[in-house]
Amino acid sequence: MDGGRGLHSVSWEVVYRPKECGGWGVQSVVDRMGPLRAKFAWNSIENPNSLFNRNFIAKYGKSWWKREGTRSGSNSWKIMMSGWKVLKSFLRWKVVNGDNIDVLKDAWIMEKSLLKWPTFVGNVEDEDLKLNFFIENGYWVEAKLRTFFGEDLVRLIEDVQIFDSLCEDQMELRLQLTGKSLSALLIESRYKDIVANDDIIWMHKLKINAKIKLFLWRICNDAVPIEFFLFKRRISGCILYPIGCDETKKLDHITTSCVILVNVNNVLRRWGLKIPVFSSFTEWIQGM
Template sequence: MAHTEVPNSVLRNIEKLARRFLRHKDSNSKGMHYVSWRELCLPRDMGGLGFHDLIAWKGALRARLAWTVINDPDSLLHKVVTAKYGADPWENIRRTRCSATWKIIREGADALAGILRWKVGDGRRVRILQDCWILDRRIERWPTFVNVEAVDNAHVNHLLDDNFQWNADVVEHCFGTIMAQRILNIVTTPSAGADQPELIKSCFGSSLAAVVYRDKFGPANFEFGWMHKLKLHPREKFHWWRLLRDAIPTNMWLLRRGLSGTGDCSWGCGGEENTEHCITRCSKLREVLDILGKWGFVLPFFDTLEMALDGLAILAETNRNLGALYCYAVYHVWYCGVPEMN
């Protein structure tokens, strides 16, 4: 995938096999699709399982090759491809015939663009709206005021004077007083010649491909990060991941889909069996917690789902063992109550 052209259709067929392996119980029966494949491919800190979307992962793998070419002008590969195709892999010129190597480098460069920031030299390579050259974001994705007509399809060199220093009047006309002051504080390096890209994010502890792939999904927004701190066994951790996504076949979940004739709890509690009931209100769960309390493991009783999640987040910081024990109790009560569904 990193060094050869693999058709997207082949990658999609491979993903189809992976989905079938994950969701089908055996060759004669199909499992239910509780969570979309797209969500499963989210990074773990965004609430996914960390599977790879192969199309996105292909570009991330090729970003390593593109960065090597861009960052090492003395390499033989850089000299060969730039002599034939130019030094800018982001150039919009599409050639009718080009080598597979150049196609791979271009795709890697496109994937790499999201984590690059440009050091302004002569400003000829940096697009004002589409490239990152102010802080760590592109202006087209920045909620700020800008005179779009003046900078649309323009490069940063339009904001520089003949000495490659900022033209304060032009900058202020295009961006306004406040934004202009931020831009004027950026140091240009005309002595270095052409604009130079640099990585916005450090790759310490991760590969470049992993950083590029992670960038495609934006900032982490998984509100249940405490679950990772509890260090649960993978079996219980996966169960809780499903619980928090309402992706577990409770009787209410099945009733809404016409797959069950009742929504009551399987333990005979008399209440509706939903996610909140399984985590907090089930009579069998409370019975188990009461027994654990008599054994010396004093666990809290929660009345609502919100209280339970807040309480578990606190336990993840203050008493990880008790938090994990509560999660284990919820897991085993569920699986002992409805073994036929799992």
């Protein structure tokens, strides 16, 4: 991370994470490529009458995202499909007549398609069944719904609004009016399942030397090249401290219980400095 060559202590996946998720906040060009291209895919859906989108839709069809991939596809189509793969999990359908909505494959109830619901047991034999089968004159047909779905799911479907004022089914973003760009929302969604690491958030707020902050971050990520770390990487054949401590060199040892560290802290206390005493690395983090 200092520009030189050396041992890779932390994976790039961790380095690319936002700081509040335990990473270093480095932006990955590869990871950002999909969310940036998703803007083009969303623009073709939201604004199909622009000059480029009219030509694109004329060549690949109104539902171009359902087109099978080919090696001979144009660069424009490849870019759009790359953006669609990132965007599709962030969209849901507004139900009007159900002509364009696949019952099982598209997201029209809450945030996931029925095929991705872990507890859904389907009786629908035709996976390409359109939602218009269950709609008549702008209302849900309860008798047909009960033929395919259970009681709880029927009630959930009947709560889905049918937009009579629109001409046809439309896609919409699941999150709106957030004040953030579409690319930013898609990038954030990558880390939504990662719990914020309070032990590292405080460290980034400290106004200290950059090298010291980097060292503390590596300690918090168990990425310091101590004997136990090198042993796990099969670089060293010993896990004991090499300077005489007859203990395994882990984070607890180097941060709290090392004999040399304890002696230095005792000297500093005799000089009048208030050095706290910790019994483990976890306690050291909480105390810091």
